[in-house]
Amino acid sequence: MILHPGIIGLLVGSVITLLMVFHAAVTGAIVLYRWDFSSSSQYQLSLERKTYLVSTLVNYGLAFQVASAVLFVYTVDDIHQLFVGAMCATGSLNANPIGWYALLSKIAVLFLSGFWLALNYVDSRLEESPYVKLKYGLLIGLFPFLVLDLILQFFYFLGLDPAIITSCCGSLFGGDSNSVASSVASVPVVPAMIVFYLLGAGLIFLSVAVLYFVSDLLRYLYAVLSASFFVVSIVAIISFVSIYIYELPTHHCPFDMLQRGYHFVGYPLYFTLFLAVYFGMLPGLFCPLKRNVGMNTILSKIERPWIYWCLGNTVLCMSLVTYTICFSNLTLFSD
C-alpha cells in the first residue's frame, strides 16, 4: 500500500459515498416494500418525505462517484513515477492488474449512476412519482456495483508495491504481443478512421432526426449508435488519435495524453466522449417509460436538451480529433 494523498482521498471519498448510498438503499428498500401512493396515512406521508432523503443522498453520493472517477485516473497517472518501468497510468495499472478491473468498474458505475440520476430527475418532476418502485429497485441493484467498485479499488491500492517492475504502455499497446490491447492498437489506421467518422456523422445525423421525429425506433437506434460510438472511439483513440497526439507512429497509449507534456488533451477528449455517449443513450433508455402519459409529456420536454448535449459533445469530440490530426507534425499519408 502506498500512502499517496490521492489514494487516501479516493478511499475516504469512496467509503463515504458507499455509506450514503447504503443508507439511501436501505431507506429505499423500506419505501419499495411499503409504498402505496393511493393511501393517505401518516406512514405513507413519512415515506413520501423519505423519498426526498433518498434522492438527496444518492444525488450527492453519485455525484461524488463521478468526481472520484476523475480523481482515480489522475491519481493512477500521478503514481507512475513510483514504479520501475512505468511511464504513465498504464504502468501503474499493470503494477497490480486488479487496477484494470477497477478502472472498468469505475466506467460502468459512472454510466449506471448517470442513468439513475436521470431517472430520478425525470421522476421527481412528476406529481405522483410513478416510478418510485422502479427507481428504488434499480438503486438496490446499483448498490452491489458500488461495493464491488470500492473493493476493487481498495485491493488495487493495497497490492501496489513499488518494488514491482511493471511494463509501460509501449509494451502493452505495442503490436508484438497477443493481448487485447495490442490487437486494438494494431487496428489499421484507415479503416479505424473511416468507421469513427462514419459513426460520428451518423450520430450527428440521428441527433437531428430525433429532434424532429417522435419515433421510438429512432431513439433505440440512437442509443445503440451512441453505445457503439463509445467503443469505436476508444478503439480510434488507441489506434490513430494517440499516434497523432504523440507524433510517433508506434505509440498507442490512451493514458499518456492525460499528462502535462501533451497539454492534458486527453481530458477534454474523454469528457466530451463520455458526455456525448451518456446523453445519446438517455432518450432510448427512457422510451419504455413513455407509456405513462405524464411521463410522455415531461420526456418530450426534457429530451431536447439531452439531444443538444449529445450533439454538441459529439461535434466537439470529433473536432478535437480532427484538430489533432490536422495540426500534428506527424504525416501518415503523403500526397
Added chain:
Amino acid sequence: MIKHLKIIEYALSSLLRRKTKIIAIFIAYTLTVATLASVLFLTHALKTEATHILQGVPDLIVQRILGGRHDLIPVDYAEKIKDIFGVSEVKPRYWGYYYDALTEANYTVMGAGDAALELKLLDGKLPATEFECAVGKGVAALRGADYSNELILVNSRNIGVLFDVSGIFQSDSSLLTNDLVLLTNEAVIDFFGFEPGRATDLAVTVQNSNELQTVAVKIKKLFPDARPITKRELTRTYDMVFNWRSGMMLTVFCAAIMALCIMAWDKATGISAEEKLEIGILKAIGWDTDDVLILKFWEGVIVSMTSFLTGLLLSYVHVFYFDAFVLSTILKGWSVLFPAFQLTPSVNVLHIFTMFFLTVVPYIASTVIPTWKTAVTDPESVMRG
C-alpha cells in the same frame, strides 16, 4: 437558472442573519483545510526542490558494501568500470559528514570535484590549496567565518586544522550548500584519514541514459561487493519518502476531519426555533420541500467553498511566504543545520482535488440527514410553536 440565483441570494442573506453560528463552523473548517493543504503544498514543494536538485546528481553512483554497511571503495575499481561499453567517465568522490560539537550541527565535508564548479560562489574562489575551504552560508553564519575568514575543524586524529575560507556559496544554492564545507580532494583524504587509494564512492557518467540499468547490472557482476545506485532510483526513493510522510500526516489529520464532521452534524441538527420558523414560513408561502433542499444545498456550497478557498489561501501563504514554520520540522528532515530556503510556489490540481475529497465530501455527507430533517418540517406544526 434564475431560480437558483434567487435562491443563492436568499441563502446568503439567511446565512448573514445567522453569523455567529456560521463563523464557528467557518473557522473550524478553514483551519482543517489549511492544515491539510499545508501538508500537501509543502510536500509537493519539497518534492519539486528535490527533483531539481537530483538533476545535478551523477547518473550512476557506485558504492561499496562490506558486511551490509557502506564502505570506502577502492579507486582502481574506476579503471575497470571505465572499460564497460557505454561508460564515458568515472570519477572518485571524496566526502563525509562532520559533527561539530561546538555548534552541535552536522556539516557535509566534500572534496572539490568538477561538480562543485557548477555551484555559484557569493564571493571568493574554490579551494586551491590543502588549507583552503569554501563554505555554505549556514556554516559561515554559525561559525562566524564570514568575518574571520577562518574555520577550525578537528580532524580524525583529533587535531584542529585551520582552513582559510576562500569563498562562501550564494544563498540561492543554499538547499545544496548550506551545510557544506568544500575542501580539495587531498585535504578531505587527509582530514578523514581515508586509506590511500580509497574513495567514498564513484560517480559514473553514461552517455545513453537507456543503458544505465545495463551498466549497473554489469558493474554488479564485475564487483559483487559494489552497490550501483541510479539517478532514477534516487528520485523514486525521494518520491516514496515524501508521499509516505504526507500520507502519514494526512492520516493523522483524519481525526481533525472527523471532529469537523461531528461539529457540522451537531450544528446542522441543533437548529434553532427561529430557523424552524423560517422554514415553516417559507413552506407556508409556497416553497416546496425540493426548494428548501436546494436552499440548504446552496448554503452548504457557500460555507464549504468560502472555507475551502480561505483555507487554501491561508496554507499557500503559510507554506510559500512563511516557509511553513508550523510543519517544516516534521516534514523536512532531522538535520540541525537546515537551510532557510524559499520554496518555489507550485500547486498541483491533484492536491486541490484530493483536498476536496478529504474535506468537502465528509462535510456534506455529515450534513445531509439533518438538512433533510429541516427541509421536511411541517409548516403548520412549526408555526403553531
